Amino acid sequence: MRQAFASVRMKLDPLVCACRMARQTAHLMVGLQDYDAYAAHVRTTHPDIEPMDRATFYRQATDRRYGGGPGSAFRCC
Template sequence: MSPFFQTLRRMAHLMVGQPDYDAYLRHMRDHHPGHAPMDRTAFFRNRQEARYGGKNGGKCC
């Protein structure tokens, strides 16, 4: 996939509120190296709960 389409896809996901799983994986690798990251399904559910009334407001740090 070309960089243009990757950017377009990322923008479309952000417009509908779908978070970037790859950015989450980078964050976990850089800031929480001792913790296993959530799989894609668990990550999506976690972000939905945080956006629509989850318990912790979606903050990790």
């Protein structure tokens, strides 16, 4: 049973992967990074620091994108 399950998941994997990538692309188009990737990154590289929560992360990302600092949105013509 478990094996059948695993094989179904294997088949679905590319689909799940494509969906995740589409979602990530859409987010990055408006300048938002992936929160889960960020949290995972902080946990592995800085185990002593607690990552920001989701709301703070998106708030900061929005402010940074239009705030004129590094990485601010420079809309094109």
